[in-house]
Amino acid sequence: MTRRKTVMITDSSIRKSVDEYVKRRLKTLPDEIAMFYPQVKKIWKCDNVFDFLYGYCVGNLEVGTMRYLLKFTRASPSTTEETLEIREIIETHRKELQETIRKAIS
Amino acid sequence: MTRRKTVMITDSSIRKSVDEYVKRRLKTLPDEIAMFYPQVKKIWKCDNVFDFLYGYCVGNLEVGTMRYLLKFTRASPSTTEETLEIREIIETHRKELQETIRKAIS
Known part of the structure; x- marks a missing residue:
């Protein structure tokens, strides 16, 4: 019953593609953080x-x-399970993300 | 030159629509936060x-x-200025957002 949607992210090629997307974003984040950083304390x-x-x-x-994912598969993750799967993929890059932020604001 | 795109968000009907979207999201956020909250310290x-x-x-x-906005206007904000405009609209709900999070994790 849940197979229809769950397969979408557990499918290894999609998982790999999502992982590569996160890696690409990690490269563009420093510039965004550097621009956002000066306002953070004052505004938020x-x-x-x-x-x-x-x-x-x-x-x-x-x-x-x-x-x-919506663009890639023409399907939008809608179940809680899929949102958690996306979160898990991002989580595997936790240390790299922390390091990226630390460098961007140093 | 920059008018083409910038008009998109400064247009009052679109601005109002974005504002209403943020307000709707503020109502659904508590459930998402309550689900996410227990993992935050452990995972991240x-x-x-x-x-x-x-x-x-x-x-x-x-x-x-x-x-x-992409769904609503069929156009994606692409300029830095527009991203900042979106941020400004969200910022007008800062106190409500803080209160929402505080309640959700209390």
Whole structure:
């Protein structure tokens, strides 16, 4: 019953493609962060700028990946399970993402 | 020269529509946050869970709004100026967003 949709992301070629999308985004993120960073504390009034930017990148990557999947497969992930799968793929790049943010704001 | 695209968001009906989209998302965010919250510290290893979630919501709303605009106007915001305009609209809901997150994790 759930197979129809779940196969979409667990399919290895799609998974690989999503993974490559995340890797490409990790290369473009530094410029976006550098532009966004100076306003963060002033505009969003957060305490921990690194964690705000870290969460921002995860949220941005998550929806961006869904948008990418929509273009790639012409199907939009709609189940909670699929959203979690996308999150898991992004999570495998956690350390690289943290490092990317750290460098961009240093 | 820049008018072609910029008009897209400064147009009051589109601006209103974007604003309403953000308001609708603010109503659905609590459930998403409540589901996401328990994993945040364990999986993403952040120090400040509130600021991580806060940034996550801003990032999610930003790309979500762009996706919404694409559907609504059949045009995707592509200039930096437009991305900043979207950010400004989300920013007008800053306090409500902070309150939404605070309630969702309390």
